[in-house]
Each structure stands twice: as C-alpha cells, then as structure tokens.
Amino acid sequence: MKHALTTSLLAVALLAAMPARAADNAADGTLVERGRYLATAGDCVACHTAPGGQAMAGGLALASPVGAIYSTNITPSKTHGIGNYTLQQFSDAVRHGKRADGANLFPAMPYTSYAKTSDEDVAALYAFFMQGVAPVDAAAPATALPFPFNLARPFLGVWNALFLDAAPYQADAAQSAEWNRGAYLAQGLAHCSTCHTPRNLFMAEDLKRSLGGSELGGWYAPNITPDANSGIGNWSAPDLVRYMSGQPVPGKGSAAGPMVEAIDHSLRHLTPADLQAIAVYIKSVPAVANAGARQPADSYGSQTDALATIRGVALPKEHDAMTGPQLYDAYCAACHQAQAQGSDDGSLPSLFHNASLGHADSNNLVQVMLHGVPRYGVDSVMPGFAHELSDAQITTLGNYLLASYGDPQAKVSEPQVARLRAPPNADATLVTLARVGLALGVIVVLALLAWLLRRRKA
Structure with a gap:
C-alpha cells in the first residue's frame, strides 16, 4: 500500500509539473x-x-x-x-x-x-x-x-x-513609436549605414555624411538620404517599402548587387510594419548633398532607340568594333525592348528613369552588365555577360546606355571594366601607403632614440 501511495503521489507531481514544462518549452x-x-x-x-x-x-x-x-x-x-x-x-x-x-x-x-x-x-x-x-x-x-x-x-x-x-539604442520621446522602431532597426540590426555611409581615413563611418553613399567591394551603395538631387527625396515611403520587398519600383528602378542579397536574405522577410517603420525613419534623416549631383538619379533619359543607325549595316568583323546600338540590339533589346521601356508588367525595368544609370559613379551599371542580377530564393531577373562580352564591348555598351538613357556625363572606361570583372583585391595604393607610413614611423622612432642616446652620452 505504501508503494502504491508513493507511486500515486509521484504521478500527481509529474502531472502537475507537465504544464509548467510545456510552458517553459x-x-x-x-x-x-x-x-x-x-x-x-x-x-x-x-x-x-x-x-x-x-x-x-x-x-x-x-x-x-x-x-x-x-x-x-x-x-x-x-x-x-x-x-x-x-x-x-x-x-x-x-x-x-x-x-x-x-x-x-x-x-x-x-x-x-x-x-x-x-x-x-x-x-x-x-x-x-x-x-x-x-x-x-x-x-x-x-x-x-x-x-x-x-x-x-x-x-x-x-x-x-x-x-x-x-x-x-535609446528611444527618442519626441518621435512616434513607428519612427523609433524604424530607427532601431535601420541603425542597428539592418545596419544600413555600414554600406551607405562613406568612410574616413581610418575606415570608420563618416557620421557627418551618414547614409550619403559609398563604394563598397566594387559596388556603389547610393545616397539614401532625402536630398532632392543626391538622394531619394522623390521616393515615397510606399516606394521604399516596395523596393525593400524585392519589387521593381516603376520610374525608379530595382535592386542589384549586395542590395539584392540584403533584400532576398533579410528585408523582404520582415513584417510590413517593420518595413514601413524603416521607410518612415529613412525619409526623416538629415539630407546629404553630393557634389556634382544636378538632378535625381532616376530622372534621366527617355524612351528612344537608335535602330536607324544599324538597319542594313553589316556587323564588323572585329566584334570589339561593334557600336553601342548594335550591342544593345544583340544583348539588351530582347528583355528591355527596342526603346528601353522594359516589359509591360514592370518585372523587367525600363532603362530610362532608372537610378542605376543616373549616378555619376557607373560601377553598378558595369557590375550588372558583367555579373547580372542573381537572386536568392526567387527567379533571377538578368544574366551576366562577362563570359560573352569583352572589356571593350562592355565599355562601348555602357557608354551608349548612359548617353541614351542615363546621366550623359557619367562614363565607363576599359580599366574600370577590367578591375570590376575580377574579384576585388586589397587596394594596392592603401597597402603601399600603410607600409610607407609604418616605415617612416620606425625611422622617426629610431632617430628619436639615437638623439636621446647622444644627449645622454654628452
């Protein structure tokens, strides 16, 4: 009987503990x-x-x-x-x-x-x-x-x-809960400034130009402050939410490069409320103006073509001598259409009024032509042509696209294409400067030690 009573009490204790364990789990x-x-x-x-x-x-x-x-x-x-x-x-x-x-x-x-x-x-x-x-x-x-x-x-x-x-992060009592949530995410886990803020001599973020645009790994992370010409002053909060969700924004463009990684792995998986909060915060940060920005990056170009220049004209024997219109017709028109207007449903963006062609820094345009726009977990939207087009052809095509549909003052050069075609390496100039600086520092220290020794002997 004693054994039975003990067993019963143990069973009761176990049953009582089960809800607590379930709650803990x-x-x-x-x-x-x-x-x-x-x-x-x-x-x-x-x-x-x-x-x-x-x-x-x-x-x-x-x-x-x-x-x-x-x-x-x-x-x-x-x-x-x-x-x-x-x-x-x-x-x-x-x-x-x-x-x-x-x-x-x-x-x-x-x-x-x-x-x-x-x-x-x-x-x-x-x-x-x-x-x-x-x-x-x-x-x-x-x-x-x-x-x-x-x-x-x-x-x-x-x-x-x-x-x-x-x-x-400390919440700003003068701002709304939505704004504070956006600031917390954008400044913290989403680490927007890591890519979009220029760096100083010591490779730290230049906080005076926060989110003002920076080059990173061969890509240009654009100015995302509300500046009217340099940044995204003409983007609405819904535009930003659509962009962060991985959708092309009509009249603005679509993401590429590291931003696609950030969207596909991270941003598009966030709740609509969190994306809206980030957009509200980004729209409120201090505007940063970049020298030379004459108009918004997405305002350049118009629907046009140069078919008249290639109709009835034979291709040159040397493919590096192909003209911009010939290269466009061969490699771009099938998707972006003859006049660069993109697909009717907007899934393939137009090339005019496209921010990727409106920045003075043309790295992103070159990167996309070379390496395409791979997507992660969704269908890719553009192949790369590094295996088909030479540096000269990419240069010719890039300059044609900029002159026709983007910022005509921006340029693509063959050395730039060659540099971006290969995986990025350490900046040789920076490494050399660091070594020279270290050597000069050692010389100064040794000279100071020698001077102190001479004084002691005197």
Missing part, C-alpha cells in the same frame, strides 16, 4: 523564433555562409580595401563555432567586436551597428544561434591580410575606443 520556442526573426533582420546568413556552404558556417570572403576578410563559423559547433560561448561572450562579440578568446573582430563584422541592439534582443539571438542553428564542425578559412594590416587585430581596441559607440 513554449517560452523557449517563442524566444528562438524571435531570435530567428532578429537574425534575419541582421542578415547574418548572407555574410556567414559561403557559396554552396552550410548555413552560418562562415568562409565567405568579404571584400575590403585591405584584403579579403573571411567570415567565421557562427553555428553552435563546440569545436569550430560559438557553441561554448556564454550569453555575455556572445553579446561582447555581437555588440563590442570582442571574441571569446579576447581577440578583436575586424569591423567588417558590423558590430558598430549591432551595438544598438537591446539586451532582450541579444538574448533572443543567442537562443536562436544555440538552439535554432545546426552545428557545423568545420573551420572557416583564416583571414590573412597583407602586411602591415595582418598586425592590426591587437590595435583594434584603440579603433573601438575612437569609433565605437557602444550604447544601446
């Missing part, structure tokens, strides 16, 4: 899913997944002016990932650029933006990475920068002291 699941959404907002998978590799296992070569920086394995692997990280160590890495072993992360990891993330959201991210990501027991390639940048990691603490604002 549900809470854990909710936290993991919240972390999954936040990791999507932060676009973690785009940088921490190599082409053809496993999700979050690292190994992607991130182009920088000082050389390729390889992303790390951030799966919960205990041998090669972050499986042994505590919540505090995870927070230090995400918001302060500090690894569990105390080493500094290179600022290619946008921890300067992620620093704005709240404690609660960091805890949710931690739950997702520890419980919602499959561990991958494989090492990512080690970053090997050219001298002297290979010695820079220990000195990044000084860089952080100068340029890292480690304070989490």
Whole structure:
C-alpha cells in the first residue's frame, strides 16, 4: 500500500509539473523564433555562409580595401563555432567586436551597428544561434591580410575606443513609436549605414555624411538620404517599402548587387510594419548633398532607340568594333525592348528613369552588365555577360546606355571594366601607403632614440 501511495503521489507531481514544462518549452520556442526573426533582420546568413556552404558556417570572403576578410563559423559547433560561448561572450562579440578568446573582430563584422541592439534582443539571438542553428564542425578559412594590416587585430581596441559607440539604442520621446522602431532597426540590426555611409581615413563611418553613399567591394551603395538631387527625396515611403520587398519600383528602378542579397536574405522577410517603420525613419534623416549631383538619379533619359543607325549595316568583323546600338540590339533589346521601356508588367525595368544609370559613379551599371542580377530564393531577373562580352564591348555598351538613357556625363572606361570583372583585391595604393607610413614611423622612432642616446652620452 505504501508503494502504491508513493507511486500515486509521484504521478500527481509529474502531472502537475507537465504544464509548467510545456510552458517553459513554449517560452523557449517563442524566444528562438524571435531570435530567428532578429537574425534575419541582421542578415547574418548572407555574410556567414559561403557559396554552396552550410548555413552560418562562415568562409565567405568579404571584400575590403585591405584584403579579403573571411567570415567565421557562427553555428553552435563546440569545436569550430560559438557553441561554448556564454550569453555575455556572445553579446561582447555581437555588440563590442570582442571574441571569446579576447581577440578583436575586424569591423567588417558590423558590430558598430549591432551595438544598438537591446539586451532582450541579444538574448533572443543567442537562443536562436544555440538552439535554432545546426552545428557545423568545420573551420572557416583564416583571414590573412597583407602586411602591415595582418598586425592590426591587437590595435583594434584603440579603433573601438575612437569609433565605437557602444550604447544601446535609446528611444527618442519626441518621435512616434513607428519612427523609433524604424530607427532601431535601420541603425542597428539592418545596419544600413555600414554600406551607405562613406568612410574616413581610418575606415570608420563618416557620421557627418551618414547614409550619403559609398563604394563598397566594387559596388556603389547610393545616397539614401532625402536630398532632392543626391538622394531619394522623390521616393515615397510606399516606394521604399516596395523596393525593400524585392519589387521593381516603376520610374525608379530595382535592386542589384549586395542590395539584392540584403533584400532576398533579410528585408523582404520582415513584417510590413517593420518595413514601413524603416521607410518612415529613412525619409526623416538629415539630407546629404553630393557634389556634382544636378538632378535625381532616376530622372534621366527617355524612351528612344537608335535602330536607324544599324538597319542594313553589316556587323564588323572585329566584334570589339561593334557600336553601342548594335550591342544593345544583340544583348539588351530582347528583355528591355527596342526603346528601353522594359516589359509591360514592370518585372523587367525600363532603362530610362532608372537610378542605376543616373549616378555619376557607373560601377553598378558595369557590375550588372558583367555579373547580372542573381537572386536568392526567387527567379533571377538578368544574366551576366562577362563570359560573352569583352572589356571593350562592355565599355562601348555602357557608354551608349548612359548617353541614351542615363546621366550623359557619367562614363565607363576599359580599366574600370577590367578591375570590376575580377574579384576585388586589397587596394594596392592603401597597402603601399600603410607600409610607407609604418616605415617612416620606425625611422622617426629610431632617430628619436639615437638623439636621446647622444644627449645622454654628452
């Protein structure tokens, strides 16, 4: 009887505990899913997944002016990932650029933006990475920068002291809840400024020109401030929401390059309310004017063609001698139509009133012609022609497109095409300047030491 009574009491205790455990499991699941959404907002998978590799296992070569920086394995692997990280160590890495072993992360990891993330959201991210990501027991390639940048990691603490604002986002009581939500996402996890803000001599964001446009990895991340000519002053909030959702915006254009990655991996998966909040915030930031911007980038060009110049004209024997209209007719007209008006349903954009052709920096136009517009999880919208067209042909076609449908003062050059055709490398000039500067510094120090020794002997 005593045994039966004990068994009964144990059963009652277990039954009583079941709702609490179920509630705990549900809470854990909710936290993991919240972390999954936040990791999507932060676009973690785009940088921490190599082409053809496993999700979050690292190994992607991130182009920088000082050389390729390889992303790390951030799966919960205990041998090669972050499986042994505590919540505090995870927070230090995400918001302060500090690894569990105390080493500094290179600022290619946008921890300067992620620093704005709240404690609660960091805890949710931690739950997702520890419980919602499959561990991958494989090492990512080690970053090997050219001298002297290979010695820079220990000195990044000084860089952080100068340029890292480690304070989490503080809501502005004078603004609406929607605006604050947009600011929190845009300044933090969405890290808009990482690409769209120019850098200073020390590769830190120039906060005086925040979101004013910058070149990154061979692409031009345009000015997204509300400036009427230099930025997106004539874009409405619904235009921005449509763009971030991955849809072409009639009369404005569509995304390409790294922005497509950000859209396909991150932005288009956010809730409509969050996209609207980001749009509201972006429309409110201080306008930044770029020198030389005469009119909005999406206002150039008109529907026209040059068919009369090629009708009845034989193609030259040397294909590099083909004219712009001939190249357009052969490679562009089938999709963008004879007068560059695009498809009737808007899925293939027109080339006039297209921001990609209206910037003074023509890198994006060249990149798209060479490498196309690959999409992630949706159908690609444009193939690349790097395997078919020579540098001379890309140059001729690019200048024809700019003269006919874009900013006629913008130009494409053959050296530019050759540079963008190959994977980006370290900026040779920057590396040389750093080496010369280091050598001069050593000479100055040695000269100072010699002078002090002479004085002591005297």
